Amino acid sequence: MSSDAPAIELKGISKSFGPVQANKNISIRVAPGTIHGIIGENGAGKSTLMSILYGFYKADRGEIWINGTRTEIPDSQAAIAAGIGMVFQHFKLVENFTVLENVVLGAEDSGLLKPSLARARKELKMLAQEYELNVDPDARIDEIGVGRQQRVEILKALYRQADILILDEPTGVLTPAEADQLFRILHRLKEEGKTIILITHKLREIMEATDTVSVMRRGEMTATVKTAETSPEHLAELMVGRKVLLRVDKVPAKPGKTVLEVENLRVVDDKGVERLKGVDLTVRAGEILGIAGVAGNGQSELLEVLGGMREGAGTVRLNGAPLALSGPGSDGQARRAGGIAHVPEDRQREGLIMEFHAWENVAFGYHRDPAYQRGIFMNNAALRADTERKIEKFDVRPTDGWLSAKNFSGGNQQKIVVAREIERNPDLLLVGQPTRGVDIGAIEFIHKQIVALRDEGKAVLLVSVELEEIFSLSDRIAVMFDGHIMGERLPDETDEKELGLLMAGVSGEAA
Amino acid sequence: MDRMPKWADVVLIPLISLILAAILSALVIIGIGEDPVAAVKMMVSGALGSTYGWGYTLYYATNFIFTGLAVAIAFHARMFNIGGEGQAMLGGLGVAVACLYVPWPHWSIAILGASVAAMVFGAAWAAVPAYLQARRGSHIVITTIMFNFIAAALLNYMLVNVMRPEGSMDPATRSFPEAVHLPTLHDLLAPIGITFSKAAPANVSLVIAVLACVVVWALMWRTRLGYEIRAYGHSETGAIYAGISPFRITMIAMLISGALAGLMAINNVMGEAERLVLNSTEGAGFIGIAVALMGRSHPFGVFLAAILFGFLYQGGAELALWTNIPRELIVVIQALVILFTGALDNMVRMPLERIFMAMGNKRRNIGETNPLPDAEHSTKTE
Numbered sequence: 001m002s003s004d005a006p007a008i009e010l011k012g013i014s015k016s017f018g019p020v021q022a023n024k025n026i027s028i029r030v031a032p033g034t035i036h037g038i039i040g041e042n043g044a045g046k047s048t049l050m051s052i053l054y055g056f057y058k059a060d061r062g063e064i065w066i067n068g069t070r071t072e073i074p075d076s077q078a079a080i081a082a083g084i085g086m087v088f089q090h091f092k093l094v095e096n097f098t099v100l101e102n103v104v105l106g107a108e109d110s111g112l113l114k115p116s117l118a119r120a121r122k123e124l125k126m127l128a129q130e131y132e133l134n135v136d137p138d139a140r141i142d143e144i145g146v147g148r149q150q151r152v153e154i155l156k157a158l159y160r161q162a163d164i165l166i167l168d169e170p171t172g173v174l175t176p177a178e179a180d181q182l183f184r185i186l187h188r189l190k191e192e193g194k195t196i197i198l199i200t201h202k203l204r205e206i207m208e209a210t211d212t213v214s215v216m217r218r219g220e221m222t223a224t225v226k227t228a229e230t231s232p233e234h235l236a237e238l239m240v241g242r243k244v245l246l247r248v249d250k251v252p253a254k255p256g257k258t259v260l261e262v263e264n265l266r267v268v269d270d271k272g273v274e275r276l277k278g279v280d281l282t283v284r285a286g287e288i289l290g291i292a293g294v295a296g297n298g299q300s301e302l303l304e305v306l307g308g309m310r311e312g313a314g315t316v317r318l319n320g321a322p323l324a325l326s327g328p329g330s331d332g333q334a335r336r337a338g339g340i341a342h343v344p345e346d347r348q349r350e351g352l353i354m355e356f357h358a359w360e361n362v363a364f365g366y367h368r369d370p371a372y373q374r375g376i377f378m379n380n381a382a383l384r385a386d387t388e389r390k391i392e393k394f395d396v397r398p399t400d401g402w403l404s405a406k407n408f409s410g411g412n413q414q415k416i417v418v419a420r421e422i423e424r425n426p427d428l429l430l431v432g433q434p435t436r437g438v439d440i441g442a443i444e445f446i447h448k449q450i451v452a453l454r455d456e457g458k459a460v461l462l463v464s465v466e467l468e469e470i471f472s473l474s475d476r477i478a479v480m481f482d483g484h485i486m487g488e489r490l491p492d493e494t495d496e497k498e499l500g501l502l503m504a505g506v507s508g509e510a511a
Numbered sequence: 512m513d514r515m516p517k518w519a520d521v522v523l524i525p526l527i528s529l530i531l532a533a534i535l536s537a538l539v540i541i542g543i544g545e546d547p548v549a550a551v552k553m554m555v556s557g558a559l560g561s562t563y564g565w566g567y568t569l570y571y572a573t574n575f576i577f578t579g580l581a582v583a584i585a586f587h588a589r590m591f592n593i594g595g596e597g598q599a600m601l602g603g604l605g606v607a608v609a610c611l612y613v614p615w616p617h618w619s620i621a622i623l624g625a626s627v628a629a630m631v632f633g634a635a636w637a638a639v640p641a642y643l644q645a646r647r648g649s650h651i652v653i654t655t656i657m658f659n660f661i662a663a664a665l666l667n668y669m670l671v672n673v674m675r676p677e678g679s680m681d682p683a684t685r686s687f688p689e690a691v692h693l694p695t696l697h698d699l700l701a702p703i704g705i706t707f708s709k710a711a712p713a714n715v716s717l718v719i720a721v722l723a724c725v726v727v728w729a730l731m732w733r734t735r736l737g738y739e740i741r742a743y744g745h746s747e748t749g750a751i752y753a754g755i756s757p758f759r760i761t762m763i764a765m766l767i768s769g770a771l772a773g774l775m776a777i778n779n780v781m782g783e784a785e786r787l788v789l790n791s792t793e794g795a796g797f798i799g800i801a802v803a804l805m806g807r808s809h810p811f812g813v814f815l816a817a818i819l820f821g822f823l824y825q826g827g828a829e830l831a832l833w834t835n836i837p838r839e840l841i842v843v844i845q846a847l848v849i850l851f852t853g854a855l856d857n858m859v860r861m862p863l864e865r866i867f868m869a870m871g872n873k874r875r876n877i878g879e880t881n882p883l884p885d886a887e888h889s890t891k892t893e
Contacts, residue, residue: 017868307752308754309751309752331751331754331756332751332752332753332755333753333754334754335754344752346748349748349749350746350748350749350751350752351749351752353741353742353745353749354746355745356741356742364749364753365753367735367738367739367753368735373735376734377733378735378738380733
């Protein structure tokens with residue numbers, strides 16, 4: 001490996017999808033044996049750039065140089081041959097195969113499996129020693145945790161002789177402790193001479209893990225700086241193109257009467273797995289209760305039961321009156337009539353009908369409201385007028401209510417959902433991952449709206465996997481693990497480390 | 512951004528599919544030593560060259576409008592109703608019962624009664640697969656196909672053992688009474704001075720079919736129920752989020768679908784045969800699938816596609832009558848059209864999408880100074 005040639009050099013890469021230019025004339029150089037971060041909002045073009053590097057897309061223009069030689073990468077086979085390995089945000093593992101089988105899959109030596117598996121077993125042992133990447137080769141993927149699954153992805157890349165490792169939003173599904181572990185592994189890989197590209201939208205990870213960082217905004221590379229010479233505020237400014245508040249300005253909560261009481265709430269999912277194992281919590285008027293936890297520990301089911309999307313057992317009272325948890329009267333319509341609004345976790349599959357016009361989506365869930373009816377027909381004119389109002393008030397762009405929901409960016413889609421739910425002036429607002437896949441500018445706006453609702457004396461139940469979001473919005477924090485509430489903390493009296501332990505199921509000394 | 516302008520999706524793709532099917536059909540005709548140009552001329556003159564031809568074309572089209580709408584409604588709720596054939600057979604049974612056992616004073620009242628009977632019978636036949644899908648998760652494609660066979664067997668039994676007039680060797684009901692005979696287009700158009708062929712079977716049901724198109728359009732795009740059906744069809748989790756019951760929508764959409772398929776019987780049974788015979792549907796239930804696919808599940812598209820298939824049916828019959836092209840080959844040509852416009856839709860769509868994307872890029876590169884439209888970079892590009 002020559003030390004003067006960059007491990008990766010991109011020269012003038014451009015890529016368009018129809019009228020949208022995802023990458024505009026992008027050039028970067030990544031020195032070998034370094035960790036290079038690429039940061040940018042959703043839609044900035046990070047993933048497109050990496051997909052070009054991994055051979056999923058073909059650049060319209062530009063050159064790729066690997067270790068000083070110009071390289072064409074028409075497909076992922078070529079990328080692997082050039083020594084590039086990719087760890088995707090959503091793992092590409094076969095769940096009912098073992099670790100060993102997954103590592104070998106697609107890289108078998110011959111038609112017979114046995115020799116390949118034997119060779120892989122030996123290789124894995126060596127890799128485990130070299131990089132401290134310990135995984136039981138005979139464990140089935142669906143039996144090991146996400147942290148380990150990610151290690152299998154890294155092992156897959158290393159087994160294919162990757163010298164350059166690209167990780168796309170690797171910490172999205174990890175606990176803080178697992179993320180720390182991942183970064184230790186990455187440092188170790190770097191020490192062994194591997195080059196790592198880390199794609200993320202989390203400023204903290206960039207600051208902690210990288211040597212250099214490139215900022216992308218709207219398809220352009222706006223800056224490349226040494227991490228040591230920058231600050232989170234500066235990076236945020238480069239990402240958004242203006243100064244941003246990283247913390248939400250809010251006055252202390254003035255909690256009033258109890259709005260939501262949950263006692264011994266249990267949920268069994270379609271596969272018969274118990275997802276909520278007796279949850280107790282209360283939310284009072286004028287406060288935000290934040291539920292922290294690693295994705296998949298029952299938070300989604302909690303929101304779904306309360307929002308009428310799923311049946312459960314136990315006791316839930318809204319303003320003192322019990323809610324039906326199964327059978328008639330337990331659906332989303334009944335919840336809305338009772339004064340519960342719901343910003344669901346997955347706006348694209350739940351909160352919006354992507355093929356519907358914006359104006360059709362503005363009534364979604366409230367489409368039986370008499371205000372939207374005219375005799376046996378729907379009053380589409382009223383809907384469109386309502387949409388115009390909300391688009392203006394919530395600064396949705398583009399402002400054309402006739403566009404389909406799928407034609408809006410993530411942030412603007414979410415604004416449509418938030419506008420719809422908050423404008424109903426609910427007693428209780430359920431919010432799931434309000435800013436997932438939302439650009440920083442819109443995050444700020446959405447956070448302000450949620451806090452404003454709280455200040456009007458409404459109760460808010462917030463579920464988020466982003467600890468930063470939990471800390472900046474919540475008046476109280478409850479941590480969920482394995483279908484239980486592990487404990488409750490006040491944001492001023494706790495820190496990420498303590499919450500991280502609770503999220504991992506370790507009940508702290510005071511829990 | 513959408514990958515293609517809407518007009519390309521609605522007009523260009525069906526058109527290209529049709530042309531491809533035509534080319535392949537032409538090759539087949541050449542292959543058996545006949546002249547494709549002469550064949551096309553024969554089809555056009557046979558189906559559209561006279562009011563007699565038009566009368567048959569529109570008669571077939573009427574059948575296909577009903578079954579096409581039936582399939583389209585189910586499509587909107589993301590269900591594939593392959594049972595239009597059986598539902599239409601049952602509709603025929605309903606019409607026969609209504610016409611034979613109720614003494615109607617006049618056709619105008621009889622057609623209302625027969626319509627209700629046809630819809631009820633068709634909907635009832637769709638209700639069982641719908642219930643099994645909604646409650647038990649039995650796949651609607653499988654159950655509706657099987658119900659086609661059951662319907663055929665049931666009709667067989669009814670016509671042979673129950674409704675066949677004494678002494679008749681023909682598995683069919685007796686003819687309906689004079690009072691319920693529907694006016695043909697000849698009867699309808701004569702008062703306003705248009706002479707239309709007396710022999711052609713197109714009748715007043717065509718008007719009801721067109722009305723059905725309007726009603727279905729209003730239902731899907733102007734009412735709350737249509738809103739809920741479309742929402743459910745696009746995203747089941749979305750529907751659950753909004754408090755729309757999947758069970759309710761599945762049942763209602765399939766009942767409407769079955770009712771529309773059943774309604775076809777006022778055309779073929781009441782309007783044309785004027786009695787119920789075996790295999791009265793002649794595959795119209797299946798043609799409805801192609802019609803709905805080609806018509807993009809929109810009533811107006813269904814109307815146009817139904818007329819096209821009506822033309823193919825009538826033109827094909829003429830071809831078989833007057834040329835050496837065997838009847839089986841006509842079926843092959845019709846099948847090619849169904850194959851290209853329905854099943855192979857993506858074969859045309861994908862390259863076309865690519866062309867439009869490339870054209871979009873070129874336009875961008877020429878107008879480099881255009882700023883990136885705000886917020887148009889959807890998550891798709893990430």
